[in-house]
Amino acid sequence: MHRTMGWALTMVLLAVAAVGAVMATIASAQTSAPRVIEVSAKKYEFAPTEIHVKKGERVELRVHSVDETHGIKIDVYPEGAKDKKAQGLLFDHPEANGKVEKNVDQALDFVAAEPGTYDFKCAKLCGMGHRRMQGKLVVEP
Numbered sequence: 532m533h534r535t536m537g538w539a540l541t542m543v544l545l546a547v548a549a550v551g552a553v554m555a556t557i558a559s560a561q562t563s564a565p566r567v568i569e570v571s572a573k574k575y576e577f578a579p580t581e582i583h584v585k586k587g588e589r590v591e592l593r594v595h596s597v598d599e600t601h602g603i604k605i606d607v608y609p610e611g612a613k614d615k616k617a618q619g620l621l622f623d624h625p626e627a628n629g630k631v632e633k634n635v636d637q638a639l640d641f642v643a644a645e646p647g648t649y650d651f652k653c654a655k656l657c658g659m660g661h662r663r664m665q666g667k668l669v670v671e672p
């Protein structure tokens with residue numbers, strides 16, 4: 532094979548390999564498994580009460596009630612947000628947010644799209660301390 536042709540072929544193969552690597556990176560970001568965070572709920576607190584994740588992270592909160600039924604409802608707008616059009620947390624299943632079922636662990640899947648502090652609270656009236664049963668999700672930039 533002519534030397535110039537061999538060179539050209541090498542360049543083409545390198546370019547193809549580079550494009551392939553980029554495509555693989557994009558695909559893995561889209562399909563990557565969520566970061567699973569276990570949250571336990573009991574009268575009248577969540578553990579942990581403060582959860583930290585990174586911007587862009589795909590998160591699954593698994594809420595397990597220890598004593599009686601509790602659940603999480605999380606604000607989809609960060610604290611102090613003025614623009615209520617763009618949600619900061621993008622839920623796979625928005626209806627799951629605040630939905631509580633007896634003896635079923637709640638799974639909340641979302642992408643932490645915008646940095647900020649998001650309040651969450653107990654989604655089930657569970658007794659005298661229900662209103663102080665709350666926590667924070669902090670999305671770090």
Ligand SMILES: [Cu+2]
Nearest residue numbers: 653655657661
């Ligand atoms: Cu409650």
